[in-house]
Amino acid sequence: xxxxxxxxxxxxxxxxxxxxxxxxxxxxxxxxxxxxxxxxxxxxxxxxxxxxxxxxxxxxxxxxxxxxxxxxxxxxxxxxxxxxxxxxxxxxxxxxxxxxxxxxxxxxxxxxxxxxxxxxxxxxxxxxxxxxxxxxxxxxxxxxxxxxxxxxxxxxxxxxxxxxxxxxxxxxxxxxxxxxxxxxxxxxxxxxxxxxxxxxxxxxxxxxxxxxxxxxxxxxxxxxxxxxxxxxxxxxxxxxxxxxxxxxxxxxxxxxxxxxxxxxxxxxxxxxxxxxxxxxxxxxxxxxxxxxxxxxxxxxxxxxxxxxxxxxxxxxxxxxxxxxxxxxxxxxxxxxxxxxxxxxxxxxxxxxxxxxxxxxxxxxxxxxxxxxxxxxxxxxxxxxxxxxxxxxxxxxxxxxx
Numbered sequence: 001x002x003x004x005x006x007x008x009x010x011x012x013x014x015x016x017x018x019x020x021x022x023x024x025x026x027x028x029x030x031x032x033x034x035x036x037x038x039x040x041x042x043x044x045x046x047x048x049x050x051x052x053x054x055x056x057x058x059x060x061x062x063x064x065x066x067x068x069x070x071x072x073x074x075x076x077x078x079x080x081x082x083x084x085x086x087x088x089x090x091x092x093x094x095x096x097x098x099x100x101x102x103x104x105x106x107x108x109x110x111x112x113x114x115x116x117x118x119x120x121x122x123x124x125x126x127x128x129x130x131x132x133x134x135x136x137x138x139x140x141x142x143x144x145x146x147x148x149x150x151x152x153x154x155x156x157x158x159x160x161x162x163x164x165x166x167x168x169x170x171x172x173x174x175x176x177x178x179x180x181x182x183x184x185x186x187x188x189x190x191x192x193x194x195x196x197x198x199x200x201x202x203x204x205x206x207x208x209x210x211x212x213x214x215x216x217x218x219x220x221x222x223x224x225x226x227x228x229x230x231x232x233x234x235x236x237x238x239x240x241x242x243x244x245x246x247x248x249x250x251x252x253x254x255x256x257x258x259x260x261x262x263x264x265x266x267x268x269x270x271x272x273x274x275x276x277x278x279x280x281x282x283x284x285x286x287x288x289x290x291x292x293x294x295x296x297x298x299x300x301x302x303x304x305x306x307x308x309x310x311x312x313x314x315x316x317x318x319x320x321x322x323x324x325x326x327x328x329x330x331x332x333x334x335x336x337x338x339x340x341x342x343x344x345x346x347x348x349x350x351x352x353x354x355x356x357x358x359x360x361x362x363x364x365x366x367x368x369x370x371x372x373x374x375x376x377x378x379x380x381x382x383x384x385x386x387x388x389x390x391x392x393x394x395x396x397x398x399x400x401x
Contacts, residue, residue, distance in 0.1 A: 005392050006039045006117060008145075010105055010134050011125040012075045012097070014044040015056050021285050022076040025204035025309060026125050029388065030059045032205050032381035036389055039117075043104050045075040045097055062108070066100040067093045078229070080129075081158065094129070101133035109137075109144060121392045122147040126155040127172050128165070135172040146177035146395040150202065153182070153306020153328070156189050170194045177395040182307040183328025202388060203331070205381035206312040210285075213318035213372065214293045221361065223251040224354060225295035225319070227288065227310045228302065230258030235301030235324065237267060238347060242301075244271040245351040250358055252299075253291060257282045292317035296364055297357040300329060303344060308332045312379055315339075315371035320364050322353045332379075338371030 009030060013023035023044075030040040046052070046063040048070060054061045066072060071093050074080045083090040105122065112118050122139050124131040124147055131149040139147040149172065159165050173179050173194055180202040181187040187199035224243070228234040236254065243252055254264075254277055261279075268277050283291075292298065298314035298321045305327040312332050314321050323333040325341040333339030340357070342349040357364045377383070 004037045004039060005120040005389070006112070007033065007041075007392065008105070008108055008112075008119045008122045009040060009042040009125065010101065010122060010130045011042065011044055012080070012101075012130050013125070014042055014061060016047065016050055016076060018057060019284055019286060020076075022078075023125075024285065025206075027057060027059060028205045028207060028381060029384065031057060032385035033388060034058065035381070036385040038385075038389065038392075041108070041119075043101065043108060045101065046072045047076055048072060062104065064100050064104040066096040078154075098129055098133050098136070101130065102136040105134055105137040105139070106144075119145050121145050121177075121395055123388075124149045124176075126150070126152055127169055128155045128158060131155075131172045131176070132168060135175060140175045140177060147175075148178045148180065148391065148395070149173060149176045151179070151181045151186055151190055151199070151306075152204075153186060153304075156181075156186055156193070156306070157304060159193050160189070166193055170197075173197055178391055180391070183331045185304075185326075185328045185330070186306055200391070201331075202391065203307060203379055203384060204309070205384040206309060206316060206375060206379040208316060208376060208380055211289050211292065211313045211316035213368070219293065221294055221296045221319070221364070222358070223253060223295055224358070225253050225255070225291055225298045225314070226300075227255045227291075227298070227314075228300070230254075230256050230261045230264055232260065233303055233305075234258075235303060236260065236264050238301040238345065238350060239299050240264065240268050240271065240273060240277075241347045242299075242350040242354060243273055243276065245347060246358075247355050248359070249276060250354060251276045251278070253278050253280060253295065255280045255283050255288070255291065288313065289317060292319045295319050296361070297322055297354065299350070299354065300324070300333070301350060302326065302329065305329050311339075312375050315368065315375045318365070318368035318372050320357060320367035320371055322350065322357065332375070333371075334374055337374035338367040338369070339374075340367070 042061040046065045050063045124134040138144045180200045182203045292314050300323040307328040311321045321333045322340045323329040324344045326344045
């Protein structure tokens with residue numbers, strides 16, 4: 001493989017515009033690879049109002065039409081499973097998505113070859129649906145480039161919930177030249193689902209240039225911050241219960257939206273916390289740094305989180321994180337590097353940790369500094385890009401490790 005590999009990303013989630021949060025970590029990887037010398041192009045699904053061809057932060061994107069304009073709603077919102085389960089229209093749209101992404105992958109490979117600039121590798125993000133489309137396109141055989149599959153979390157949880165999918169998962173990952181996961185937990189889980197599979201851990205880069213501590217260490221910090229979907233998996237109900245048990249009336253900012261919003265607000269009101277919680281709804285990414293910087297601590301009581309980019313962003317801002325010891329969070333919230341982990345569902349331990357960090361600003365500051373150093377070392381774009389460039393090189397015929 002040349003020193004400047006040409007890489008085709010295939011993904012169902014990629015920013016639709018410059019500040020879009022959808023698939024932003026995939027864009028960051030594309031940018032980091034580009035800065036490391038690679039050439040990256042992206043195939044992603046269409047959506048209402050999106051042009052077929054676009055450039056997002058310097059990365060060329062082709063949006064693939066897969067259904068009637070008003071039915072291209074499976075991607076970008078994190079509701080694909082619900083949409084497919086909820087209607088036949090959603091199921092037909094999924095079939096269209098798989099078919100058209102398959103065809104677009106083959107077309108992109110052929111066009112690049114005819115132009116004299118063939119792709120060296122295809123990188124599918126999420127084994128389903130993108131990995132399946134790439135596999136159906138014949139990647140890894142018959143003159144097609146080798147392909148890499150990265151698992152981000154939702155695809156592995158889908159396989160856990162639907163055992164018949166293991167057969168398809170095994171076939172897709174079995175032909176891939178390399179399989180990666182963004183955390184150790186995801187790697188172990190995938191290996192348990194597909195016997196004999198070997199998964200490398202390769203995290204996504206974090207935006208180190210956007211998230212930084214306040215200009216002065218003397219900046220006052222207070223309260224608790226939560227950022228994420230308002231659903232059972234993210235554990236907001238546990239956070240509310242923990243706040244009700246805290247020794248002092250701690251305030252909390254809740255950023256995000258989701259199906260449990262009404263129920264969670266009612267739960268807070270029933271526990272007498274209505275005047276202590278501020279519900280911000282979903283906010284654009286550029287609004288988050290200020291919230292991280294003014295919080296005493298960020299709390300992530302998530303279960304089976306694929307990695308935990310919110311934790312990485314918070315710690316980059318020097319804000320320590322309390323998280324459940326679950327999923328990929330221990331990779332980011334490391335107890336020996338400023339992180340605080342508590343057992344899943346242990347409300348008393350969660351409450352005690354919140355009390356400790358909010359009542360001891362100097363202790364929280366020290367944890368935040370250590371945590372920031374950890375994130376910079378492991379998740380910086382330069383480090384992550386080097387990992388992936390080495391991985392692509394390993395797929396070259398005749399390459400010796």
